[in-house]
Amino acid sequence: MTKRLSKKIEGRKSEHLKICLEKDVQARKVTTGFEEVYLVHKALPEVDRAKIDLTTVVFNHKFRAPLIVEAMTGGFKEAAKINAAIAKAVEKLGLGMGVGSQRAAIDNPNLEKTFTVVREEAPNAFVIANIGGPQIRRGLGLAEAKRAVEMIQADALAIHLNPLQEAVQPEGETSFTKVLSKIGEIVKKIDAPVIVKETGAGIAAEEAKKLEAAKVAGIDVAGAGGTSWAAVEYHRAKKRRDEFRRSLGESFWDWGIPTAVSLVEALQSVNLPVIASGGVHSGVDAAKALALGASLVGTAHPVLSAATIGSREVEKTLKIMLEELKNAMFLVGAESIPALKKAPAVMTGKTVEWLIMRGFHPELYARRGLTEE
Numbered sequence: 001m002t003k004r005l006s007k008k009i010e011g012r013k014s015e016h017l018k019i020c021l022e023k024d025v026q027a028r029k030v031t032t033g034f035e036e037v038y039l040v041h042k043a044l045p046e047v048d049r050a051k052i053d054l055t056t057v058v059f060n061h062k063f064r065a066p067l068i069v070e071a072m073t074g075g076f077k078e079a080a081k082i083n084a085a086i087a088k089a090v091e092k093l094g095l096g097m098g099v100g101s102q103r104a105a106i107d108n109p110n111l112e113k114t115f116t117v118v119r120e121e122a123p124n125a126f127v128i129a130n131i132g133g134p135q136i137r138r139g140l141g142l143a144e145a146k147r148a149v150e151m152i153q154a155d156a157l158a159i160h161l162n163p164l165q166e167a168v169q170p171e172g173e174t175s176f177t178k179v180l181s182k183i184g185e186i187v188k189k190i191d192a193p194v195i196v197k198e199t200g201a202g203i204a205a206e207e208a209k210k211l212e213a214a215k216v217a218g219i220d221v222a223g224a225g226g227t228s229w230a231a232v233e234y235h236r237a238k239k240r241r242d243e244f245r246r247s248l249g250e251s252f253w254d255w256g257i258p259t260a261v262s263l264v265e266a267l268q269s270v271n272l273p274v275i276a277s278g279g280v281h282s283g284v285d286a287a288k289a290l291a292l293g294a295s296l297v298g299t300a301h302p303v304l305s306a307a308t309i310g311s312r313e314v315e316k317t318l319k320i321m322l323e324e325l326k327n328a329m330f331l332v333g334a335e336s337i338p339a340l341k342k343a344p345a346v347m348t349g350k351t352v353e354w355l356i357m358r359g360f361h362p363e364l365y366a367r368r369g370l371t372e373e
Helices: 003-022 079-093 103-107 113-121 133-138 142-151 163-168 179-189 205-213 229-240 243-251 259-267 283-292 301-307 311-331 349-357 368-372
Strands: 037-039 056-058 061-063 067-069 096-098 126-132 156-160 194-197 218-220 274-276 296-299 345-347
Touching: 003 079, 003 103, 003 229, 003 301, 037 283, 067 311, 079 096, 079 113, 079 301, 079 311, 103 126, 103 142, 126 133, 126 142, 133 156, 133 179, 142 156, 142 179, 156 179, 163 229, 163 243, 179 194, 179 205, 205 218, 205 259, 229 243, 259 274, 259 283, 259 349, 274 283, 283 296, 283 311, 283 345, 296 301, 301 311, 345 349
Parallel strands: 067 096, 067 296, 096 126, 126 156, 156 194, 194 218, 218 274, 274 296
Antiparallel strands: 037 345, 056 061
16 A cells, blocks of 8 residues: 555544544434334342343453444544543453454554554453455455454454445445455454454345355444444535535435344344444443344444543443443343343334344244243
């Protein structure tokens, strides 16, 4: 990569972060679907809230709670401070986190510090490296994947899929041919578990099955209902008075599969750990996702805002989510994460309509309590 192109990528990453912090980039009409998922309240929970255990083991790693901070940033100078703040909090709470795409640092070692700070501040946390699907199709291969993992001594590698953003972005790479086969090649030859993640538009059952066949270790659905990358690109285009791209961003602002829907499609199609992310802003949302069967829950935007203040604010934000999760578990009588996954959950509205039309079985979740008694 030329120095000029590297600078352009660095500048774009900085611009993306600024837009996410300063502009309205949340979904407008589409929702996560979690508001249509109800956990069945137990008037007799028969558990001691003080003894509720949030620990879980996923990817052979013991988490103190099933929560990770989703990949957000890296690759430009200011990102080091944000990643350090998140890493300190994640380490203290025994959680996990991902970093943003490491493409820039792979090409420009001067930017590595914006990523390596994560492992420095979080020596024991579950850390996920990150490279892009379009880039592995175009030239990034096993060597670069290994470099991304080694750079931050990562516990896993995420390969992110962002066709929506690429289709709207003026610099977008819109050839996705052979991305799946490239993922399969990396999975076969890399030591770290490979997680394939979307970036806000969700993963349908068909793709989940293909990814399972490619032997990935897990799937992060990253559904619609939270940050819209079409919206981010809309704001970039508006600033540049690029009417064509601005119009694309506007039209596709709410494109994607709602998070709750994507989660169920994946869970009822594959036998893999599935991470629920995309608009997860509370511990109640997290509880619903776990009750549906998610192995982990990912959050991003609330933590990003907190990280600009510092690690204590990140810690506070995450602690609130964990207390909300614990409260929800108490109210459904679940003393552990495995018990929460057996709690009845009722889906309604558009969420259940979608799932039924697609041939899935939302009623199975609702009848758990009845069939077990």
